[in-house]
Amino acid sequence: xxxxxxxxxxxxxxxxxxxxxxxxxxxxxxxxxxxxxxxxxxxxxxxxxxxxxxxxxxxxxxxxxxxxxxxxxxxxxxxxxxxxxxxxxxxxxxxxxxxxxxxxxxxxxxxxxxxxxxxxxxxxxxxxxxxxxxxxxxxxxxxxxxxxxxxxxxxxxxxxxxxxxxxxxxxxxxxxxxxxxxxxxxxxxxxxxxxxxxxxxxxxxxxxxxxxxxxxxxxxxxxxxxxxxxxxxxxxxxxxxxxxxxxxxxxxxxxxxxxxxxxxxxxxxxxxxxxxxxxxxxxxxxxxxxxxxxxxxxxxxxxxxxxxxxxxxxxxxxxxxxxxxxxxxxxxxxxxxxxxxxxxxxxxxxxxxxxxxxxxxxxxxxxxxxxxxxxxxxxxxxxxxxxxxxxxxxxxxxxxxxxxxxxxxxxxxxxxxxxxxxxxxxxxxxxxxxxxxxxxxxxxxxxxxxxxxxx
Amino acid sequence: xxxxxxxxxxxxxxxxxxxxxxxxxxxxxxxxxxxxxxxxxxxxxxxxxxxxxxxxxxxxxxxxxxxxxxxxxxxxxxxxxxxxxxxxxxxxxxxxxxxxxxxxxxxxxxxxxxxxxxxxxxxxxxxxxxxxxxxxxxxxxxxxxxxxxxxxxxxxxxxx
Numbered sequence: 001x002x003x004x005x006x007x008x009x010x011x012x013x014x015x016x017x018x019x020x021x022x023x024x025x026x027x028x029x030x031x032x033x034x035x036x037x038x039x040x041x042x043x044x045x046x047x048x049x050x051x052x053x054x055x056x057x058x059x060x061x062x063x064x065x066x067x068x069x070x071x072x073x074x075x076x077x078x079x080x081x082x083x084x085x086x087x088x089x090x091x092x093x094x095x096x097x098x099x100x101x102x103x104x105x106x107x108x109x110x111x112x113x114x115x116x117x118x119x120x121x122x123x124x125x126x127x128x129x130x131x132x133x134x135x136x137x138x139x140x141x142x143x144x145x146x147x148x149x150x151x152x153x154x155x156x157x158x159x160x161x162x163x164x165x166x167x168x169x170x171x172x173x174x175x176x177x178x179x180x181x182x183x184x185x186x187x188x189x190x191x192x193x194x195x196x197x198x199x200x201x202x203x204x205x206x207x208x209x210x211x212x213x214x215x216x217x218x219x220x221x222x223x224x225x226x227x228x229x230x231x232x233x234x235x236x237x238x239x240x241x242x243x244x245x246x247x248x249x250x251x252x253x254x255x256x257x258x259x260x261x262x263x264x265x266x267x268x269x270x271x272x273x274x275x276x277x278x279x280x281x282x283x284x285x286x287x288x289x290x291x292x293x294x295x296x297x298x299x300x301x302x303x304x305x306x307x308x309x310x311x312x313x314x315x316x317x318x319x320x321x322x323x324x325x326x327x328x329x330x331x332x333x334x335x336x337x338x339x340x341x342x343x344x345x346x347x348x349x350x351x352x353x354x355x356x357x358x359x360x361x362x363x364x365x366x367x368x369x370x371x372x373x374x375x376x377x378x379x380x381x382x383x384x385x386x387x388x389x390x391x392x393x394x395x396x397x398x399x400x401x402x403x404x405x406x407x408x409x410x411x412x413x414x415x416x417x418x419x420x421x422x423x424x425x426x427x428x429x430x431x432x433x434x435x436x437x438x439x440x441x442x443x444x445x446x447x448x449x450x451x452x453x454x455x
Numbered sequence: 456x457x458x459x460x461x462x463x464x465x466x467x468x469x470x471x472x473x474x475x476x477x478x479x480x481x482x483x484x485x486x487x488x489x490x491x492x493x494x495x496x497x498x499x500x501x502x503x504x505x506x507x508x509x510x511x512x513x514x515x516x517x518x519x520x521x522x523x524x525x526x527x528x529x530x531x532x533x534x535x536x537x538x539x540x541x542x543x544x545x546x547x548x549x550x551x552x553x554x555x556x557x558x559x560x561x562x563x564x565x566x567x568x569x570x571x572x573x574x575x576x577x578x579x580x581x582x583x584x585x586x587x588x589x590x591x592x593x594x595x596x597x598x599x600x601x602x603x604x605x606x607x608x609x610x611x612x613x614x615x
Contacts, residue, residue: 028549031557032541032564034492034532041491209496209504209558209592259494259558260592291497 027257038259039215039227040288047215048077050277050287051129053119053136054297055111058145058366059158062109065119066137073135075128078281080120082108085276086245089163091333092268095238102163103332103369105243105272111140112160112331113366115297122277122285145366149305149326152365160331160364169329169337169362177344179358181416187320187355191311193395198307199384203300203328206373210259212298213288214270216278224275225252229259232266239268244276251275263372267299267334299371302336303328304343306384311355312392316406321348325360327377330369335376337362342377348416349385350426351407356416404430405445410453424450463524465490466534474521481505481516484531492533492561496590503589506562507531513569515588532561535568543606544568553602555593563589567603575610577603 014020030036067079082088088108091101107118119136123129146152146160152167160167171177188194214228230236233253241248258265274287289298304327311320325343329336344360375382393403405427413421427450434441448454458473465488472487481498484490484507496504498517505517508530535542544564547553554560563586570577570585577585582603591599 024549025552025554027557028552028554031554031560032532032545032548033536034490034561036557037491038494038558040495041485043486043489207592208556209502209590210494210556211496258556259496260556262592291499291501 036257038210038257039229039255040210040213040286042215042227044215044217044284047284047286048122048124048277048281049126049129050274050285051121051123051126051133052117052293053121053133053138055107055114055116055118055138055140057111057140057142058114058147059143059160060111060140061143062107062111062118063139063141066139067119069137070119070121070132070135073123073128073132075124076121076132077124077283078122078277079132079136080106080122080273080277080280081118082106084280085243085273087243090239090243092235092239092335093333093338094242098333098337100163102161103334110143110162113368115368116331117273120273120277122281147365147367149303149328149363149365152328152363153326153361160366164364167364169333169340169364171337171341175361177341177358177360179344179347179356179416181353181357181418182320182355184320184322184355184357188309188311188322190313191319192314193392194309194311195388195392195395196307196309197388197391198305199380199387200305201303201380201383203303203368203370204373205295205298205300206260206262206264207295208258208260208262208264211289211291211294212265212270213286214274215284215286215288216271216274217284218278218282219252223250223252224278225254226271226275228253228255228271229257229261230255230265230268230271231258231261231263232268235266236268236271240272240275243268243272244279246275263301263374263376264298266372267369269298297368299330299334299369301373301376301379302330302339302370303367304380306381308384308388310388310392312396314396316393316396316398316403318348318351318353318392318407320355321351321353322357323347323359325358325381327360327362328365328367328370329362330365330367332364332369333362334369334371336370339370339372339377343381345417346378346381347385349382350409350424351404352409352413352421353407353416358416399441401430401434401439402441402445405441405448408448408450410450412453426450459522461521461525463527463529465529466531470529472521476522478521479517480507480509480514480519480521480524480529483521484516484529490531490533492531494558494561496558501590502559502562503566503586504559504562506565506589508565508569511569511572513566513588530565530568532564535564542568543609544571544603547602547606547609548599551598551602551605553595553598555591555595559589559591559593563591563599567606570603571607571610576607579604
């Protein structure tokens with residue numbers, strides 16, 4: 001695009017040999033000949049199949065587990081419960097100071113979401129594993145469940161996760177991530193109009209065509225080779241090492257080829273238990289999600305609830321922006337405390353607002369744990385913000401694109417997080433969008449620049 | 456478990472195996488015949504990643520029982536290139552950026568081959584219809600459609 005050359009004239013030359021030239025992807029030949037090796041594209045003699053007994057309840061205490069019938073089932077080689085896992089309680093981001101450890105590899109005394117893994121069955125065939133799973137008897141005492149952000153934060157709500165003791169994550173900054181900039185009350189006091197709206201979203205499943213899984217081979221030298229489609233090789237290595245209390249050098253993670261991830265394969269769920277199965281049986285183990293498990297068990301994008309309250313002047317300037325963001329982590333932290341932090345960091349969006357207040361909460365509910373997905377913590381916030389921008393423009397009778405020009409951040413503006421804006425290009429993008437979309441704006445907006453403010 | 460004999464040709468080579476009754480063609484291809492090109496994405500006939508040709512017809516190998524393939528000619532993406540020379544569809548997919556994660560690609564190519572084998576000059580609508588049973592979750596449909604159309608043009612050029 002010509003605009004790019006104008007704007008980034010000092011950053012790029014046009015005589016580059018590779019950039020801007022069409023090149024065949026390095027993996028294309030493997031893909032089109034069907035020879036790209038995904039983790040499941042291997043057969044191993046003596047391969048065992050791992051299937052999970054899963055909680056049928058959103059929230060329940062486990063009274064007892066009876067394996068006697070399942071253990072007798074033909075083809076069953078080993079059945080694993082929480083007692084077999086060296087360190088059964090973990091949390092994925094523990095090595096980057098997200099804690100406490102709050103999730104069980106296999107449920108011990110409680111299940112906190114419908115679908116939670118309770119017992120792992122290892123059998124000679126998938127069929128035998130499925131049949132034995134059906135023979136495991138778990139006696140549950142069903143507990144009241146909280147299935148929404150509002151229910152979780154109600155004063156008398158049952159506690160979802162005892163490791164937190166309350167239904168939200170506690171940051172070093174307190175009960176939420178906070179942004180405080182300017183004087184929010186003063187901003188609302190000056191505003192010609194105030195608009196408060198609530199936005200909410202449902203969880204979204206990534207639905208990769210290749211389901212989550214791994215195949216583990218115990219090697220003769222005491223190491224384990226784990227073929228995996230994880231998107232997070234080092235989280236997987238670290239957490240497996242912690243969960244299995246096994247030195248990292250014994251774990252040989254092989255991956256990098258992923259049949260669609262979209263953020264859905266950054267949790268560490270299948271590898272530790274499959275490696276444990278291989279260790280305890282001395283045989284290779286395959287743990288691959290069924291399509292149903294991929295859709296219902298793997299972490300989705302978090303549900304969110306966003307309350308946005310803005311003070312706006314008749315001339316279009318937003319003078320105050322107040323946001324309460326609630327990220328539904330489901331029953332366990334996984335990546336959601338980080339997601340809620342990103343959410344706080346993203347507001348008030350790419351706009352310069354003098355008075356900003358943001359509270360971003362990571363909330364626990366008895367729902368499927370949510371985790372990473374393409375801009376998690378940000379994408380839903382952007383949806384809400386931009387709908388809010390349109391509503392504000394309508395409220396004051398202004399063109400929605402011109403309204404964004406008035407508020408766009410520009411170089412030198414102090415952002416709510418006290419970082420000066422650098423390298424902004426929103427004005428130029430909107431100018432180009434105005435031309436391409438034939439959405440005319442007044443000449444003064446076409447004369448604007450991100451680099452300077454007009455007098 | 457009782458095993459039944461199954462004999463068929465896979466990309467022109469003879470295959471003879473004993474399988475458990477009820478085993479799918481997909482499982483036989485991957486676990487016995489060593490052909491990993493067909494992928495299992497859903498095992499319920501909805502994603503198309505396991506698509507193969509059986510006697511020239513497009514079939515979902517995850518829903519096809521191996522024992523029904525006796526005497527059949529089965530074709531997969533692994534057999535498309537001849538003596539290392541890519542099939543026009545394979546060339547068009549790689550040159551046209553019609554692959555992303557690659558998981559749907561072998562099934563997508565077989566669906567396209569089934570189309571071009573019966574209709575060498577398809578319209579865009581024909582192509583869309585032909586791949587309607589194949590999910591590309593990376594959502595790279597437009598390059599895939601363009602690649603199939605490009606392959607059909609390359610075919611007609613080489614035939615002329």
